[in-house]
Structures are given as structure tokens and as C-alpha cells.
Amino acid sequence: MIVSTDGWEFDFKDAIDAFVFDEKDKNKPNFHGVPMKAVDLLVELTEAYLLVEIKEYDDVSEFQWADTSIDDALSKKRRDTYKWLKNYLKYKYRDSLLFRFAEEKVNKPIHYLCLVNFDSPLNTILKKDLKQELPIGLVNKRWKMKLADSCQVLNENDWNRVFPKWQVRKID
Numbered sequence: 001m002i003v004s005t006d007g008w009e010f011d012f013k014d015a016i017d018a019f020v021f022d023e024k025d026k027n028k029p030n031f032h033g034v035p036m037k038a039v040d041l042l043v044e045l046t047e048a049y050l051l052v053e054i055k056e057y058d059d060v061s062e063f064q065w066a067d068t069s070i071d072d073a074l075s076k077k078r079r080d081t082y083k084w085l086k087n088y089l090k091y092k093y094r095d096s097l098l099f100r101f102a103e104e105k106v107n108k109p110i111h112y113l114c115l116v117n118f119d120s121p122l123n124t125i126l127k128k129d130l131k132q133e134l135p136i137g138l139v140n141k142r143w144k145m146k147l148a149d150s151c152q153v154l155n156e157n158d159w160n161r162v163f164p165k166w167q168v169r170k171i172d
Helices: 073-102 122-135 156-162
Strands: 001-003 007-009 017-020 042-043 049-055 111-115 148-152 168-170
Touching: 001 017, 001 042, 001 073, 001 122, 049 073, 073 111, 073 122, 122 148, 122 168, 156 168
Parallel strands: 049 111, 111 148
Antiparallel strands: 001 007, 007 168, 017 042, 042 049
8 A cells, every 4th residue: 555645655565544644635534623733644554553754854963962961052952953853753643642542543553653864873862762751551550551552763764674565765
């Protein structure tokens, strides 16, 4: 199943369904029409759901990890920009999960996949922070459901290496 959005084409060969989840056209069946954030794609597999968010930036240097021991203006700006991105990705997932809960479609494990155009070291830091803040797994003894089963932050090369059967390519 091929789905395209935001200049990217995904091939989810084993999907039951795959569609643009943050649909802007109110005449389309997947339009939400409420002021909440939504991930770019939703993919339903036999055994799980994938929530996919795409984030690209022209100047990726804005998101370079800043040395926390240095207290200069550039490091502060980079830390603030990174914090904004982390929170943005976190709330995109959480709002999307609320949408799916309201639709009564949280009956399978859910995996959050972020496709970004950053280098792998920053992706590793971002993934670690998102896993803590979403959070991943059963983190409270009273919980009966996980908010997410996994979280990945990958650039195009890493995506295609980690998910060889779900290839992605830039189509701009």
C-alpha cells in the first residue's frame, strides 16, 4: 500500500490500511475538524498501528544538540529549539492517541515512528527523550494499557535500513 504526504512516499507492503491522518480537506473521510494535533500518517497492520510523523527543516543546524555546560546565546537557542521540537513531537503523538481512543481504535499495539532529516546522533537523543515523556510501556502499576509500545526517530537512510519492507523515498 503506497501513501504519499509532505513530499514523501511510503510503501507499506503489509498494511491493511494507510492514510494521511492529519487530513486538511474537510471533504475527505479522515478529516478530524477539531483543534488538536495529528500525526501525518496512520498505518494499520494486522498486529499493530503505526503513527508516523514527518519533520524536515531547511536549516538542521538549528537542532544541533547544544553542550549544556556552555551558557552562550547559541547554545541556549539550540536547547530551546530542541525542547520545542521534542514537545511538538510528543503532543502530536498524544493528541493522535486521543483521536484513536475516541474512535475506539486502540485495540492493537501502537508504534510511533518519526521521520526526520537529522543525523543519527541527534535522533538517538530525541528518541530517548520521547520514550521517557510519552511514556513507552506500562509505567504505572494501575495502567491496563500502554500509551505506546515503541518509539523510533529515524532519517531516511536509517528508516530504510531498519524497516526494509516499508521503504520511504523523497518525491519532491
